[in-house]
Amino acid sequence: MARENLEFGDGVLLQHCALQTEDDLVLARAAIKLHSTDLGFSKLNQTKIVTAASELGRNVLEHGLGGHLKIDAIDQFGRKGLRLIFEDNGPGILDMELALTDGYTSKKGLGLGLTGSKRLMDEFSIESQPGEGTTVMVIKWT
Amino acid sequence: MANDTMTSVATLMRDSQKEILADWVDQQLKDPARTQAVPESSLRASSNEFLSIFQEAIQKGNLDNMAAPEWEGARKMLSELSASRALQGSTPSETASFIFSLKEPLFALINKQLGAGNIASSEAIVRYSKVLDQLGLYTFESFQKSREAVIRRQQKDMLEMSTPVIKLWEGVVAVPLIGTLDSARTQIVMENLLQAIVDTNSKVAILDITGVPTVDTQTAQHLIKTVSATRLMGADCIVSGIRPQIAQTIVHLGIDIQDITTKALMSDAIREAMERTGWSVIRNTSQES
Numbered sequence: 001m002a003r004e005n006l007e008f009g010d011g012v013l014l015q016h017c018a019l020q021t022e023d024d025l026v027l028a029r030a031a032i033k034l035h036s037t038d039l040g041f042s043k044l045n046q047t048k049i050v051t052a053a054s055e056l057g058r059n060v061l062e063h064g065l066g067g068h069l070k071i072d073a074i075d076q077f078g079r080k081g082l083r084l085i086f087e088d089n090g091p092g093i094l095d096m097e098l099a100l101t102d103g104y105t106s107k108k109g110l111g112l113g114l115t116g117s118k119r120l121m122d123e124f125s126i127e128s129q130p131g132e133g134t135t136v137m138v139i140k141w142t
Numbered sequence: 143m144a145n146d147t148m149t150s151v152a153t154l155m156r157d158s159q160k161e162i163l164a165d166w167v168d169q170q171l172k173d174p175a176r177t178q179a180v181p182e183s184s185l186r187a188s189s190n191e192f193l194s195i196f197q198e199a200i201q202k203g204n205l206d207n208m209a210a211p212e213w214e215g216a217r218k219m220l221s222e223l224s225a226s227r228a229l230q231g232s233t234p235s236e237t238a239s240f241i242f243s244l245k246e247p248l249f250a251l252i253n254k255q256l257g258a259g260n261i262a263s264s265e266a267i268v269r270y271s272k273v274l275d276q277l278g279l280y281t282f283e284s285f286q287k288s289r290e291a292v293i294r295r296q297q298k299d300m301l302e303m304s305t306p307v308i309k310l311w312e313g314v315v316a317v318p319l320i321g322t323l324d325s326a327r328t329q330i331v332m333e334n335l336l337q338a339i340v341d342t343n344s345k346v347a348i349l350d351i352t353g354v355p356t357v358d359t360q361t362a363q364h365l366i367k368t369v370s371a372t373r374l375m376g377a378d379c380i381v382s383g384i385r386p387q388i389a390q391t392i393v394h395l396g397i398d399i400q401d402i403t404t405k406a407l408m409s410d411a412i413r414e415a416m417e418r419t420g421w422s423v424i425r426n427t428s429q430e431s
Contacts, residue, residue, distance in 0.1 A: 022324060026322055029355075029356060033355075043387050044386070044387040044390060046387075047356070047387040047388065047390075047391050048387075048390075048391055048394065050355075050356050051356055051357070051358050051391045051395065054356050054358040054360075055358050055359060055395075058358070058360060102396055109359060109360065109363065110359045110362065110363055110397060112359045112395050112396050112397060113358075113359055115396065116359060116394065116395035116396055116397075117395075119394045119395070119396070120391065120394045120395065
């Protein structure tokens with residue numbers, strides 16, 4: 001996504017994961033765990049990143065009807081971070097404010113996925129065009 | 143190209159089947175990708191069987207559509223062959239080259255019959271090459287399918303194996319959860335646990351999540367549901383094995399688990415369960431070491 005690239009620079013692509021089934025999500029979690037270990041994140045932050053990814057990845061599966069995830073390592077003036085970009089071509093989010101409310105769910109979950117992952121990560125941005133899909137970008141700094 | 147050339151290849155194949163077979167088996171035996179998974183005798187038998195079926199199929203003249211009924215026999219034989227090879231432990235390339243290695247002996251035969259280097263023989267080679275490519279891909283696909291079937295079966299076995307309910311003490315059962323807690327597993331855990339509560343007349347159930355790598359909102363929701371169902375059965379539920387990083391993650395996510403009794407360690411949970419069921423553990427001081 002162009003805006004994130006301007007804000008945080010081009011990352012070094014670590015992995016590209018398809019997100020079409022629950023099994024893809026398991027693989028994506030394992031990949032993120034591996035890359036976050038490589039980048040030297042603490043156990044706590046590894047768990048936070050993997051959990052946030054699990055939430056956002058499940059959103060891609062359940063609301064976005066499948067999509068993909070880009071994992072990259074970024075470096076902003078010497079500050080290193082792991083960036084995850086989730087993209088889907090689903091129906092998009094009609095009411096962003098509502099979607100970002102704790103406890104609101106359009107399905108039968110707890111309604112904490114988006115807000116929860118925002119709290120677990122350091123940077124969070126979401127863009128959605130109704131009918132065209134949703135892109136969520138999150139960053140955790142080391 | 144005239145179909146009579148095609149059928150003449152079929153006739154030729156029938157007449158020199160022995161020769162082709164010897165050539166073909168030779169090719170397969172000296173293939174560097176060959177493992178010892180398939181013995182030579184069965185290799186020879188299946189090669190011979192395939193040649194007869196193949197020769198019969200091309201006799202009928204349909205060389206374009208491998209999905210046509212003329213090729214049903216060949217398809218059936220190849221899918222059975224790849225299924226048995228997948229189980230025997232052949233490699234995918236070894237299985238696919240069963241068909242691909244037929245090219246050389248067959249083309250040699252065509253060249254011999256139609257004369258090497260002329261238009262008729264190169265056209266025939268292109269056509270038969272396509273046929274064998276399609277059959278090779280079909281074999282590969284069947285191989286893949288049977289591998290996937292094996293994996294699916296193993297997954298199912300694992301699912302059932304990985305959720306045992308253990309009777310810890312009179313009135314206390316425990317489920318050590320290991321791996322990802324998805325909907326399918328939660329369902330199995332819940333069924334097994336609720337049944338065990340009835341069978342053992344337990345009053346306390348311990349769910350241990352030490353082996354669950356990620357607790358996200360879905361996992362938490364599954365846990366909450368399991369606890370609620372246990373309560374409906376008249377038993378208490380304790381969730382143990384909450385690691386420090388999991389505890390912090392749950393707080394950040396904002397999941398409310400105030401209603402659930404949680405313990406850091408399984409041993410804490412056992413102590414609590416014993417207390418609730420009226421047992422007390424006393425260390426015999428004379429044997430203390």
